[in-house]
Amino acid sequence: GAVVSQHPSWVICKSGTSVKIECRSLDFQATTMFWYRQFPKQSLMLMATSNEGSKATYEQGVEKDKFLINHASLTLSTLTVTSAHPEDSSFYICSASSPGTHTGVGFFGQGTRLTVV
Amino acid sequence: QKEVEQDPGPLSVPEGAIVSLNCTYSNSAFQYFMWYRQYSRKGPELLMYTYSSGNKEDGRFTAQVDKSSKYISLFIRDSQPSDSATYLCATGSGNTPLVFGKGTRLSVIA
Numbered sequence: 001g002a003v004v005s006q007h008p009s010w011v012i013c014k015s016g017t018s019v020k021i022e023c024r025s026l027d028f029q030a031t032t033m034f035w036y037r038q039f040p041k042q043s044l045m046l047m048a049t050s051n052e053g054s055k056a057t058y059e060q061g062v063e064k065d066k067f068l069i070n071h072a073s074l075t076l077s078t079l080t081v082t083s084a085h086p087e088d089s090s091f092y093i094c095s096a097s098s099p100g101t102h103t104g105v106g107f108f109g110q111g112t113r114l115t116v117v
Numbered sequence: 118q119k120e121v122e123q124d125p126g127p128l129s130v131p132e133g134a135i136v137s138l139n140c141t142y143s144n145s146a147f148q149y150f151m152w153y154r155q156y157s158r159k160g161p162e163l164l165m166y167t168y169s170s171g172n173k174e175d176g177r178f179t180a181q182v183d184k185s186s187k188y189i190s191l192f193i194r195d196s197q198p199s200d201s202a203t204y205l206c207a208t209g210s211g212n213t214p215l216v217f218g219k220g221t222r223l224s225v226i227a
Contacts, residue, residue, distance in 0.1 A: 006160065034214050043205065043219045044161070093160045095215070105149055106207070106215050111160040 002028045004096050006109025013084055013116055021079045021112045023094030029074035030096035034106070035067075038091040050077040084116040120144055123206055123218025132227050136193040140206035140218045143187065147208040147216075150182045152191045155203045155220065164204075165191070196225045 003026040013019050023033055031052045036044040048069050049057040056069035066088075068080040077096075081088055091113050095106040123140040130136055138152075149168055153161035165180040167173045173180045181190040189206050201224045209215040 041222075043217050046214050049214060091158070105151060105163065105166045106209070107163060108153070108160040111158070113158065 002026075002096070002107045004030075004094065004107045004109045006094055006112055008112055009110055010113040011115070013114070015085055015116055016083055018080055018082045019084055019114060021081075021092055021094075021114075023077045023079070023096070023109050025075045025096045025107075028096075030077075031074060033071060033077040033094055033096045035069060035077075035079050036093045036095065038093060038111075040091075044093065047079075052077075081114065084114070086116045089114055089116045120216045121206060121208060121218045124221055125219045127222040127224060129224045129226060130196055132196060132198060132225055134196050134225070136191075136196050136200070136223060136225075138191040138193075138204050138206070138221050138223070140189040141187055142189065142208050142216070144208070144216075145184070145187070146210050148210045149208060149215075150180070150189050151207045151209075151215070152178075152180055152189075153205040153207060155205060157202075161205055198225045198227045201225050 005024045005026050007022045033050040035047045037047050038044050046059050047062045050069045050071040052071045058064045071077040091111050093111040095108045121142045151166040152164045154164050155161040167180050167182050170182050170184045177194045179192040203220040203222050205220045206218040207215040
């Protein structure tokens, strides 16, 4: 299967600072990647769709100025949590679909656990 | 009605049991049907996927899709303690965001 790598796997930051999370497709090119947020014992909540070379599409209720998404290449999308606050603490996960035989099937990164103190 | 309904459990079974996990969906346009396994503090891992209707078997795992009833199933045979995890069903079409069920927490007791 296709491999998606996410970095870092966990991060602790001070309130008011910004944190960048990277999502890379290692063995395929992904024109579209998705960013999710997951609270404990809950399912994944889609935050935004990241499109290579264009602006991301955010889900209703997600602040685009707070969660900056950049998809500058076919293998890398980044999510930056700006001016982080304790309520932003969560598990953030990216996914990408590999074209070809696995079109429509999502492969996930390992996730990033963000703790804002 | 939510697009994908999944019983969150928790479901507890003895080692060696056959486990049946199920989801229903509402959008008949969905073509891809996936099952993910997620361990605590990890990203979801793709277990199996099927395109359109039918069955798919991989070792101890069997995925079934019945598009006429909009029903998705995952069967785990000879369940092991290492199968203890949260299982998420997901559906989608093409390169659009997947729609997930809430996940079922499974515990296999040795």
